[in-house]
Amino acid sequence: MSTATSGGPSLPQERRLVTEIPGPRSRELFARKQSAVPPGIGTTLPVFVTQAGGGVVVDADGNSLIDFGSGIAVTSVGNAAPHVVERVRRQVGEFTHTCFMVTPYESYVRVCEKLNAITPGDHEKRTFLVNSGAEAVENAVKVARHATGRQAVVVFDHGYHGRTLLTMSLTAKNMPYKHRFGPFAPEVYRVPLAYPFRWPTGPENCAEEAAAQAIDMINKQIGAENVAAVVIEPIAGEGGFIVPARGFLPRVLEFCRANGIVFVADEVQTGFARTGAMFACEDEGIVPDIITTAKGIAGGLPLAAVTGRAELLDAVHVGGLGGTYGGNPLACEAALGVLETIEEEDLVARASRIGELMLPRLHALRERYPVVGDVRGRGAMTAIELVVPGTREPNPAAAAEIAKRCHAEGLVVLTAGTYGNVLRFLPPLVIPEHLIDEGLTILEKAIESH
Known part of the structure; x- marks a missing residue:
């Protein structure tokens, strides 16, 4: 298994689940968070990160999750990138x-x-x-x-x-x-x-x-x-x-x-x-x-x-x-x-390559599953909009449920949209291609089982 070449310590670039998501240590830390931090500071996925690099984040329970979020487009060059x-x-x-x-x-x-x-x-x-x-x-x-x-x-x-x-x-x-x-x-x-x-x-x-x-x-x-x-x-x-x-x-x-x-x-x-x-x-x-x-x-x-x-x-x-x-x-x-x-690392070209990998797979999901109403984006900034099948009515419940299923399987995805019905994908530009493929497979299974 490859390790991170840009960003963070030399972490194995693999999805690895050793506990349920979130695990016991993350749940313990989240309880502390609830006692110390106001609820207005929301949490997308209550796993507490201890390491990150390349295309993965590792949590306090030792789980390694595929990162399709980049801290909301922040760690584009990888977490703890060597030059940084x-x-x-x-x-x-x-x-x-x-x-x-x-x-x-x-x-x-x-x-x-x-x-x-x-x-x-x-x-x-x-x-x-x-x-x-x-x-x-x-x-x-x-x-x-x-x-x-x-x-x-x-x-x-x-x-x-x-x-x-x-x-x-x-x-x-x-x-x-x-x-x-x-x-x-x-x-x-x-x-x-x-x-x-x-x-x-x-x-x-x-x-x-x-x-x-x-x-x-x-x-x-x-x-x-x-x-x-x-x-x-x-x-x-x-x-x-x-x-x-x-x-x-x-x-x-x-x-x-x-x-x-x-x-x-x-x-x-x-x-x-x-x-x-x-x-x-x-x-x-x-x-x-x-x-x-x-x-x-x-x-x-x-x-x-x-x-x-x-x-x-x-x-x-x-x-x-x-x-x-x-x-x-x-x-x-x-x-x-x-x-x-x-x-x-020519990450401008790398972003284009990520789009070339992701967009055809996302368009295939749209053809296969009526809940996917639209696919859009450029480069490593892509999204699917979820609808009530057969209509253009926004389907925020589907977005929330599919995101939850992805999280449980070790894939970090984010929601977005005025109607709360969009899943957005912002992988680090240094993510290995095999993690993109695996992440999209997890996404498809989540949509299929919805």
Whole structure:
């Protein structure tokens, strides 16, 4: 059995169940969690991890589970990837914090230089670093409002942008993200997303009609001249891995360009090689004015970034941007290690290969099982939408039951979707192919036995 070549200790790359899932030690730890942590911090699969690497996570009972989650697209280069570990270990012995705004350090600058170079577009850019995806999106809106002198922000159905006050306001889904947490931030407006599977007149009309409706709503209800920013995920993440119909994003970008609106691409979940391109917006040649990144940026350490046109970011006054921990030196070194790993192991191509392996198998499931209504995604970011057979009615109960069956068999899968009826798959980009095959076999058996 192969061992992890990238990420973590040399763990055997195999599914191995030695107890039920969760086992006794995990159940004991979960009881402690319930006594110490509020229930609002939910748990997808109550196994407590002790090691992880390659395509597996090992729990406190010695079970080895196949990882189709990557900590929600965070450990894309593998858990404890060697370049990340080496850099962080060295840095932690030198200094752990100074606050970049007090006494700066080179690794922060290097990360910003790298992001300026690799994000779409050859225009002059600036980058600053923060702690989380929500913080990055919130700062992107701050920059857009400051630079344009406008206030309105346009977002889309099924979008997810975070859990802060402003990013909750930007997020579409009420439960669990917004329920009873209002009032929300003003001057946030929501327009339709081109959702091919659920577009009323069919997927062939989706891009044109959704863009026309969105633009019409902006013009009539807000006024384009009042809009500071349009914020959109190139693939809607928590909303259900919705890939907008081709042509929709370019049409929205064209409208923004014509009206002086800042186009913000939220690539928190889609970035860093996840979709078979370094950034998902590259698929249709989208060059955003501002791009936000997090999750896969630093191999599990807290880091996020706002990268954008120099004239936008330079417009903000000194002291208007920042934060005590933003661009922590350990996280910066981790990010440099992630970028080294992506380049050395050609993980962009690897993500494409994962898509080539997974999507045909998922499409076969759709042909075989009526509960699978739709298959979508790109690269190593794929999903199935579950429906009541013979209809397009969302089937969240099936999603929950199938996920539960997968978990019991040692496969980590995540749910998603506005209706809670999507199973999403985000394996580490370094996962061995035999684990992909085994994981998909477990998934099929779970669907078949549902």
